[in-house]
Amino acid sequence: MARTERRLSAILHADLAGFVRLVESQEELTFEHLRSARDKIWQPVIEHGGGSLVHSAGDAMLAEFGSAAAAVQAAIEIQERMARFNETIDEDQRLMFRIGVHLGEIIIDEAGHDIFGDGVNLAERIQVLAEPGGIAVSRAVRDVARLRDDYAYVDAGEHRAKHVSLPLHIYRVRAREHAATVPTRAAPVRGVFHFHGADDTGRKFGFDLEMDELAKRKQSVLIGRDSSQCDVVLLNTSVSRCHARLSVGRDNTLQIEDVGSTNGISIDGERITPRQPHPLAPGSTLKLGDVELVVRYD
Numbered sequence: 001m002a003r004t005e006r007r008l009s010a011i012l013h014a015d016l017a018g019f020v021r022l023v024e025s026q027e028e029l030t031f032e033h034l035r036s037a038r039d040k041i042w043q044p045v046i047e048h049g050g051g052s053l054v055h056s057a058g059d060a061m062l063a064e065f066g067s068a069a070a071a072v073q074a075a076i077e078i079q080e081r082m083a084r085f086n087e088t089i090d091e092d093q094r095l096m097f098r099i100g101v102h103l104g105e106i107i108i109d110e111a112g113h114d115i116f117g118d119g120v121n122l123a124e125r126i127q128v129l130a131e132p133g134g135i136a137v138s139r140a141v142r143d144v145a146r147l148r149d150d151y152a153y154v155d156a157g158e159h160r161a162k163h164v165s166l167p168l169h170i171y172r173v174r175a176r177e178h179a180a181t182v183p184t185r186a187a188p189v190r191g192v193f194h195f196h197g198a199d200d201t202g203r204k205f206g207f208d209l210e211m212d213e214l215a216k217r218k219q220s221v222l223i224g225r226d227s228s229q230c231d232v233v234l235l236n237t238s239v240s241r242c243h244a245r246l247s248v249g250r251d252n253t254l255q256i257e258d259v260g261s262t263n264g265i266s267i268d269g270e271r272i273t274p275r276q277p278h279p280l281a282p283g284s285t286l287k288l289g290d291v292e293l294v295v296r297y298d
Contacts, residue, residue: 005107005108006105006106006107006108006117007105007106007108008103008104008105008106009064009065009066009103009104009105009106009115009119010051010064010065010066010067010068010070010071010072010101010102010103010141010145011062011063011064011065011071011101011102011103011104011106011115011119011120011122011123012046012051012061012062012063012064012065012071012074012075012099012100012101012123013060013061013062013099013100013101013102013120013123013124013126013127014042014060014061014062014063014078014097014098014099014100014127015059015060015061015097015098015124015127015128016034016059016060016095016096016097016098017096017097017098017132017133017191017282017297017298018096018132018191018297018298019058019059019298020298021191021298022093022095025092025093026093029093030093033089033093033095034058034059034095036085037082037085037095038056038061040085041078041081041082041085042056042061042063042078045074045077045078045081046063046065046074046078048074049065049070049071049073049074049077050065050066050067050070051063051064051065051066051070051071051074052064054114054115055114061097062115062120062123064106064115067145068101068103068140068141068144068145069144069145069146071101071141071145072101072135072137072141072145072147072173073148075099075101075135075173076135076147076148076151076173078097078099079097079099079133079134079135082095082096082097082133083133096132096133097132097133098127098128098130098131098132098133098134098136098282098283099127099130099134099135099136100123100124100125100126100127100128100129100130100135100136100137101123101126101135101136101137101138101141102119102122102123102126102137102138102140102141103119103138103140103141103144104117104118104119104120104122104123104138104140105117105118105119106119106120121163121164122138122164122168125164125168126138126168126170128283128296129156129159129168129170129283129294130172130282130283131172131281131282131283131297132282132297134172134173134174134283135172135173136156136170136171136172136173136283137153137170137171137172137173138168138169138170138171139169139170139171141171142171147173149176150175150176151173151174151175151176152173152174152176153171153172153173154171154172154173154174155171155268156170156171156172156268156283156284156285157169157170157268157269157285159285159294172283191211191212191297191298192208192209192210192211192297192298193208193209193211193254193282193295193296193297194206194208194209194295194296194297194298195207195208195209195286195293195294195295196293196294196296197285197286197291197292197293197294198291198292199236199238199289199290199291199292200290200292201290203236205234205236205291205293206293207232209221209246209254211248211254214246214247214248215248219247220245220246220247221245221246221247222242222244222245222259223239223243223244223245223246223288224239224240224241224242224243224244224261225237225239225240225241225243226241226242229241229242230242230243234288234291236289236290236291238263238288238289238290238291239261239263239288239289239290239291240260240261240262240263240289242259242260242261243258243259243261243265243288243289244256244257244258244259244261244265244288245257245259246280247277249277249279253279253280253281254279254280254281255277255278255279255280256272256277256278256280256286257275257276257277257278258272258273258274258275258276259274259275260274260275261274261288261289262289263288263289263290264289265286265287265288266286266287267280267284267285267286267287268284268285269285280295281295282295282296282297283295283296
């Protein structure tokens with residue numbers, strides 16, 4: 001029996017937000033853009049950073065690096081180049097990738113030219129928590145990978161991930177306010193926001209929000225315990241009868257407002273001020289009373 005080879009690696013996992021919507025709208029054009037981005041951006045950047053593109057399957061890419069710093073720098077360069085690439089195509093066809101980076105042990109499949117293991121699985125879970133067009137990394141990466149001066153790590157707190165027993169503490173990689181290297185990009189107002197999670201007893205909650213309709217109608221969505229007043233009902237005693245309002249802000253981002261709840265609202269562990277709209281980014285953890293929801297965008 002062949003001996004299983006393992007090694008410590010920095011794993012970069014990426015996934016395209018809104019892939020189904022893009023394919024339904026313009027299938028051939030979407031794959032043409034994906035092929036161009038892979039050949040002209042992803043592969044050259046990864047190879048220049050000393051990494052290898054393990055595989056790319058449609059809307060997902062997996063790469064391995066010998067250095068966590070090299071993996072994060074490659075992720076930054078990819079997102080910078082993707083921002084410039086997106087400026088050359090129609091807004092409704094732009095490719096907004098989430099990138100997750102983790103440092104962990106992997107299993108090598110030399111025959112199949114693939115990698116497996118807990119390190120790969122965690123990189124994928126971290127990627128889910130990144131914003132479209134953004135980068136999220138694990139604590140292990142943050143602790144050893146120094147960033148360029150024009151970027152910083154932003155603590156995004158602990159998150160529960162599917163099939164992962166322990167909480168994941170993640171950090172988002174963001175350009176500093178004075179940096180001019182990456183244009184500020186608001187989350188596109190199309191597609192679906194997904195809110196899924198549980199309360200402190202483990203009872204599951206979830207709902208989806210169609211951003212297209214919300215933006216077109218210039219309406220808001222009221223969340224609370226009272227089914228006669230609220231559009232989204234969360235049946236938990238810690239949630240107020242009318243707890244929160246979701247709406248689209250002037251900068252085309254999703255925002256949330258505490259409408260005077262008893263137990264308040266937190267975003268990534270930070271309590272928000274009541275009666276004031278606050279931006280709600282994909283990958284955030286939203287807590288209403290005892291109900292904790294992870295926000296995803298497709």
